[in-house]
Amino acid sequence: MRIIILSLIAASVFAPWSAAIAQDQQPQTSSGPTPMQLLHAEVGSTHIPVQAKPITYANPYANDNQAIVEGRKLFNGMNCVGCHAPQGGGGMGPPLSDAQWIYGDRPEQIYLTIMQGRPNGMPAFGSILPDDSIWKLVAYIKTLSLTPAQSGQSDQPKPSD
Numbered sequence: 125m126r127i128i129i130l131s132l133i134a135a136s137v138f139a140p141w142s143a144a145i146a147q148d149q150q151p152q153t154s155s156g157p158t159p160m161q162l163l164h165a166e167v168g169s170t171h172i173p174v175q176a177k178p179i180t181y182a183n184p185y186a187n188d189n190q191a192i193v194e195g196r197k198l199f200n201g202m203n204c205v206g207c208h209a210p211q212g213g214g215g216m217g218p219p220l221s222d223a224q225w226i227y228g229d230r231p232e233q234i235y236l237t238i239m240q241g242r243p244n245g246m247p248a249f250g251s252i253l254p255d256d257s258i259w260k261l262v263a264y265i266k267t268l269s270l271t272p273a274q275s276g277q278s279d280q281p282k283p284s285d
Contacts, residue, residue, distance in 0.1 A: 156259055157181040162232055183231040185256075185263040194262025198257055202249065212268035217245060221268040229269070234262045 178266060185191035199205065207217030218226065227237050238258050241248030249258065 134260075139171065143201050156184040156231060162236060180188070180230050181232040183235075183259055183266070185259050186231070186266070191260045192263045192267055194257075195260035195262070198261050198265055202253070204261075207245065212265065220265050224268065229266075231259075231262050231266065234265055234277065236261065238262070 149279075161179075185195070207215060208220050211213045212220030214220070214222075218224075223229070225233075227233055227242055235258055237246060238253070238261055239248065239250035240248075253261075
């Protein structure tokens, strides 16, 4: 009898955790990569020779002008400009407007850098910003390295009217 009661108590205690674990394994509502896919993304490519072309995940907001504008607002509002300069030219933090990226310049690599942080000063924003906001930041950051001819714009992204 005691075993049955203990089994029922244990089942009621662990049921919420198993439900939470099952939810974590469900795909996200956005069209971006799932957390499990991101865990397998390569971080940087400057130190170890790449043997095969890695899988690149698309940013769900890559060509969305409104999302890029929101990403710019986040870049300023979260004080990214304090380390990376207003146009991403670099300062205390590395430049974001060139082609030399320590931890990689692919969308999923930038996403992971923002989410997890990096040694030597890059804070982790994963517990502060939702996934969609991080992807919007990634969309904006990717525009910083484009010349006006590449981006089709003469200045920073403007909201769609």
